[in-house]
Amino acid sequence: MENDNVWVRIKTYISVKAKTLNLKGRFEKIPDFKELINIKLNYKSLVSACVVAALVVSTVNLNVDTNKVYKININDKVIGYLETSDEYEKLVKIIKATDGVDTTQLITAKKVRDKDAKLSSSEELEKIARKELHLKMPGVIVSVDGKELFNAASKEDADRILEDVKKYYLSSIGYKDIDVKSTNIKENISISTNMIEPEKIMTAKDAYNMIIKGKGTEKTYEVQKGDTLWDIAIKNNTTIENIQSLNKTEDINKLQIGQKVKLSAREPYLNVETVADVKIQEPIPYDIEKVADSSINKGTSKVKQKGTEGLADVEKTITFVNGNEVSEKVLNKAVVQQPVKQVVAVGNKNKSYNSSSSYNVASSGKFIQPSRGYFSSYFGNRGSGYHTGLDIAGSTGSPIVAAESGVVSFAGWNGNYGNCVIISHGGGYQTLYGHASKIYVHQGQRVSRGDTVAAVGSTGRSTGPHCHFEVRLNGAPQNPLKYIR
Numbered sequence: 001m002e003n004d005n006v007w008v009r010i011k012t013y014i015s016v017k018a019k020t021l022n023l024k025g026r027f028e029k030i031p032d033f034k035e036l037i038n039i040k041l042n043y044k045s046l047v048s049a050c051v052v053a054a055l056v057v058s059t060v061n062l063n064v065d066t067n068k069v070y071k072i073n074i075n076d077k078v079i080g081y082l083e084t085s086d087e088y089e090k091l092v093k094i095i096k097a098t099d100g101v102d103t104t105q106l107i108t109a110k111k112v113r114d115k116d117a118k119l120s121s122s123e124e125l126e127k128i129a130r131k132e133l134h135l136k137m138p139g140v141i142v143s144v145d146g147k148e149l150f151n152a153a154s155k156e157d158a159d160r161i162l163e164d165v166k167k168y169y170l171s172s173i174g175y176k177d178i179d180v181k182s183t184n185i186k187e188n189i190s191i192s193t194n195m196i197e198p199e200k201i202m203t204a205k206d207a208y209n210m211i212i213k214g215k216g217t218e219k220t221y222e223v224q225k226g227d228t229l230w231d232i233a234i235k236n237n238t239t240i241e242n243i244q245s246l247n248k249t250e251d252i253n254k255l256q257i258g259q260k261v262k263l264s265a266r267e268p269y270l271n272v273e274t275v276a277d278v279k280i281q282e283p284i285p286y287d288i289e290k291v292a293d294s295s296i297n298k299g300t301s302k303v304k305q306k307g308t309e310g311l312a313d314v315e316k317t318i319t320f321v322n323g324n325e326v327s328e329k330v331l332n333k334a335v336v337q338q339p340v341k342q343v344v345a346v347g348n349k350n351k352s353y354n355s356s357s358s359y360n361v362a363s364s365g366k367f368i369q370p371s372r373g374y375f376s377s378y379f380g381n382r383g384s385g386y387h388t389g390l391d392i393a394g395s396t397g398s399p400i401v402a403a404e405s406g407v408v409s410f411a412g413w414n415g416n417y418g419n420c421v422i423i424s425h426g427g428g429y430q431t432l433y434g435h436a437s438k439i440y441v442h443q444g445q446r447v448s449r450g451d452t453v454a455a456v457g458s459t460g461r462s463t464g465p466h467c468h469f470e471v472r473l474n475g476a477p478q479n480p481l482k483y484i485r
């Protein structure tokens with residue numbers, strides 16, 4: 001090949017010249033080399049050289065092409081890589097079709113060589129581009145009773161969030177032997193698809209947390225000198241039980257001046273109603289038999305035989321809202337152990353008792369038990385917090401009587417106490433009767449000891465029918481057992 005000859009001759013010349021240069025250490029001889037190429041290379045060999053060169057270049061080009069991708073930019077920010085220019089076209093076209101915005105100037109594609117580039121689909125980059133350019137994107141609006149609650153990326157997301165909320169409340173129900181019949185959100189939920197601003201679309205986690213946390217803000221009160229829990233409750237138009245349910249027991253037991261006490265909690269966005277059958281063992285309240293006794297003064301009484309409560313296996317259907325029991329229906333009740341009645345000797349001895357002048361409770365400090373039943377929870381610390389009263393379990397509708405004569409200072413709904421009656425007896429004493437199913441008295445009414453003022457119920461924050469009985473001296477809750485005779 002003549003070609004080869006040319007290259008061999010060039011090579012030989014270079015090596016010879018190199019030796020000469022090395023020996024002489026001078027560079028003036030190089031023009032001779034150029035001369036040699038100009039003269040010795042004929043037209044044919046030049047074409048051949050060019051073909052070789054072109055081949056080499058094209059091979060390199062081919063390698064570059066396999067690693068080339070489209071780098072997609074929004075302004076100076078790289079939002080990802082697409083494999084083909086078609087995908088880029090698709091990206092800008094779909095945004096134009098839905099939003100009427102030409103984004104070809106905003107979203108740019110540049111062919112680059114990057115074998116490590118992570119390729120995306122045009123759909124993925126559409127989402128990112130919409131976020132970057134603050135364009136609306138398809139999502140769903142979840143509304144509660146016609147009011148928008150949150151936006152989610154998809155109906156699947158929205159459904160999952162609502163299911164998780166239901167599960168959360170279901171898990172807060174404390175019964176062991178439980179058979180859940182149904183769990184429903186009481187509000188009317190509607191989910192509609194729409195184009196939504198990307199920043200308004202919540203992640204499943206954020207939406208779930210928002211719902212669980214509830215709406216509104218927490219209200220606090222700064223403790224002033226001399227404040228008792230009762231003062232704080234009165235000042236802020238709330239109840240001691242409500243304050244207790246919102247604050248840590250240790251904080252409430254030792255009130256410090258300047259301390260912040262939580263007064264209100266957030267309201268739930270959703271009310272999840274769960275209906276379940278439960279099997280539990282329940283105490284059976286004992287009856288109280290009253291026996292007239294002429295050796296005891298009228299208006300006083302004495303326990304002759306202490307009652308003991310029985311035990312029953314109970315099956316009931318309970319309705320819960322957000323994990324709190326709101327109503328129940330007993331399906332079956334089997335007595336395991338019968339209760340033993342309590343016998344009380346009631347004074348018959350004549351001693352005039354004038355409610356308007358001689359009910360000097362402040363000095364006697366004695367009250368009668370306001371309702372029949374066993375004590376289901378005592379005054380003082382208990383698992384869920386400090387208990388300001390005595391819970392007397394009883395059947396719904398059974399009478400609650402005034403523990404002492406006095407004037408009704410409150411009758412009505414009182415937050416966690418539910419239907420509530422407060423009677424002022426003078427001498428700084430007040431008694432409170434909570435969770436009633438019915439109230440028979442009104443504010444300002446004068447009542448005598450033993451008068452029926454309300455009926456046992458389970459209204460407010462209550463887990464079953466009982467009378468929450470409080471005795472307060474100058475506003476401070478006292479242990480009622482110290483006063484009940």
Ligand SMILES: [Zn+2]
Nearest residue numbers: 389390391468
């Ligand atoms: Zn109570």
